[in-house]
Amino acid sequence: MKVFKFGGASVKDAQGIENVFNVLQKVGHENVLLVISAMGKTTNALEVVVKNYMDKSAELQSSIQEVKKYHNQILLDLFEEETHEVFFAVNKLFTDLESFLKNNKSPNYSFVYDQVVSMGEILSTTIVSHYFNYRGLHNEWTDVREFIKTDTTYRDAVVDWEQTQQNIAKNIKKKTLIITQGFLGSDENNFTTTLGREGSDYTAAIFAYCLNAESVTIWKDVPGVLNADPRYFDNAILLNQISYREAIELAFYGATVIHPKTLQPLQRKEIPLYVKSFLNPLLPGTSVSKGADLEPHTSCYIVKKNQLLISLSSLDFSFIMEENISEIFSLLHKYKMKVHLIQNSAISFSVCADDKFGNFTELKSILDRKFKVTYNENVSLYTIRHFTDKSAKAIAQDKDILVRQVSRETMQIVAKDKLVSE
Ligand code: ASP
Ligand code: MG
Numbered sequence: 001m002k003v004f005k006f007g008g009a010s011v012k013d014a015q016g017i018e019n020v021f022n023v024l025q026k027v028g029h030e031n032v033l034l035v036i037s038a039m040g041k042t043t044n045a046l047e048v049v050v051k052n053y054m055d056k057s058a059e060l061q062s063s064i065q066e067v068k069k070y071h072n073q074i075l076l077d078l079f080e081e082e083t084h085e086v087f088f089a090v091n092k093l094f095t096d097l098e099s100f101l102k103n104n105k106s107p108n109y110s111f112v113y114d115q116v117v118s119m120g121e122i123l124s125t126t127i128v129s130h131y132f133n134y135r136g137l138h139n140e141w142t143d144v145r146e147f148i149k150t151d152t153t154y155r156d157a158v159v160d161w162e163q164t165q166q167n168i169a170k171n172i173k174k175k176t177l178i179i180t181q182g183f184l185g186s187d188e189n190n191f192t193t194t195l196g197r198e199g200s201d202y203t204a205a206i207f208a209y210c211l212n213a214e215s216v217t218i219w220k221d222v223p224g225v226l227n228a229d230p231r232y233f234d235n236a237i238l239l240n241q242i243s244y245r246e247a248i249e250l251a252f253y254g255a256t257v258i259h260p261k262t263l264q265p266l267q268r269k270e271i272p273l274y275v276k277s278f279l280n281p282l283l284p285g286t287s288v289s290k291g292a293d294l295e296p297h298t299s300c301y302i303v304k305k306n307q308l309l310i311s312l313s314s315l316d317f318s319f320i321m322e323e324n325i326s327e328i329f330s331l332l333h334k335y336k337m338k339v340h341l342i343q344n345s346a347i348s349f350s351v352c353a354d355d356k357f358g359n360f361t362e363l364k365s366i367l368d369r370k371f372k373v374t375y376n377e378n379v380s381l382y383t384i385r386h387f388t389d390k391s392a393k394a395i396a397q398d399k400d401i402l403v404r405q406v407s408r409e410t411m412q413i414v415a416k417d418k419l420v421s422e
Contacts, residue, residue, distance in 0.1 A: 002033070009221050021132060036124050040070070118192040132179070148186070199261075212269065223283065251263060255300070294386065299391035307380060320344060325344070332351065352381050
């Protein structure tokens with residue numbers, strides 16, 4: 001069995017969905033399980049719905065209407081007759097969403113988030129599944145929440161591998177094309193959970209692991225994994241082969257092509273992961289597998305923008321010792337700050353972190369009690385894997401460097417940008 005994953009960009013409009021259909025015609029769809037994300041920017045749009053709902057904002061209805069209009073336009077572009085059952089199916093999903101919002105009593109933001117935002121994937125797979133059938137490509141729409149079981153950490157749910165493995169082994173029928181949702185799971189009470197933003201790659205890996213799949217292919221709008229993000233660097237080149245280990249390192253430092261959690265399950269069973277272009281599906285793309293570390297061997301550049309650089313020193317110039325460090329880390333963990341770089345000296349300790357949940361002000365008020373806290377907002381973290389003198393120099397140019405850290409294969413720089421901007 002093969003697992004394919006198509007992300008939001010590949011199904012952002014009717015043309016995109018037709019293209020996915022064409023890709024399957026070209027590369028084959030026997031024994032394929034298809035994992036699909038929400039269309040285009042739907043997840044972001046549904047996040048706005050959640051926010052409006054929780055804030056009791058007057059904009060709630062219009063934000064729902066926006067999601068509705070977007071999907072409706074895609075339906076009108078894909079299907080000739082407005083009497084096709086897909087129009088009713090999609091309409092019913094919106095009625096379900098509205099009745100959830102009406103009846104919900106939970107004040108838990110993350111719980112509500114998962115119940116609402118999950119609608120993006122349910123909508124996209126419903127539309128794609130009907131469209132493929134309409135074009136004569138028989139497939140089975142499958143609700144991923146009956147397979148992937150998780151704990152109740154809404155928005156960042158942890159997979160219960162044992163149960164998931166059992167469900168998948170028992171119930172996935174092979175041969176027919178299966179269409180299912182990325183990003184979603186369900187808890188023991190069957191409430192919807194989500195696996196963290198951009199989690200659909202991970203869904204593909206979970207299925208591949210449980211099915212002992214032959215391979216996973218992530219179809220993207222780029223030719224494969226590049227050595228740099230083309231948004232920030234000119235002359236990015238395609239990597240033909242990367243080892244799991246190298247891919248895990250790249251993902252760890254923030255390369256966004258492959259979701260970090262995706263790689264571990266695949267590596268454990270040595271299931272190859274291909275990253276290919278949905279625009280040129282017959283090209284080989286990148287293979288992430290056992291084998292050469294990096295082919296061609298070249299410097300890889302990763303940028304993380306909007307980072308916080310927090311520096312702590314003790315109030316009395318005493319050393320920052322193990323117990324301080326362990327306390328600092330447990331606070332960083334508690335406030336969900338994602339740490340990307342650590343540097344310490346005798347009396348100071350710095351971390352470069354992502355404040356994804358906007359918790360820094362609260363965290364700072366706690367840290368202030370024990371440490372002198374200084375910080376820079378909006379800094380960028382540059383990582384070069386396999387750096388050379390030349391690549392290191394090129395990165396350092398035009399930047400105000402706040403921290404530099406070098407190990408054998410990796411150079412990291414925290415800098416205030418002077419020239420490069422989003
Ligand atoms: N739709 C979800 C998101 O945008 C999951 C994904 O795309 O992988 O985060
Ligand atoms: Mg998405």
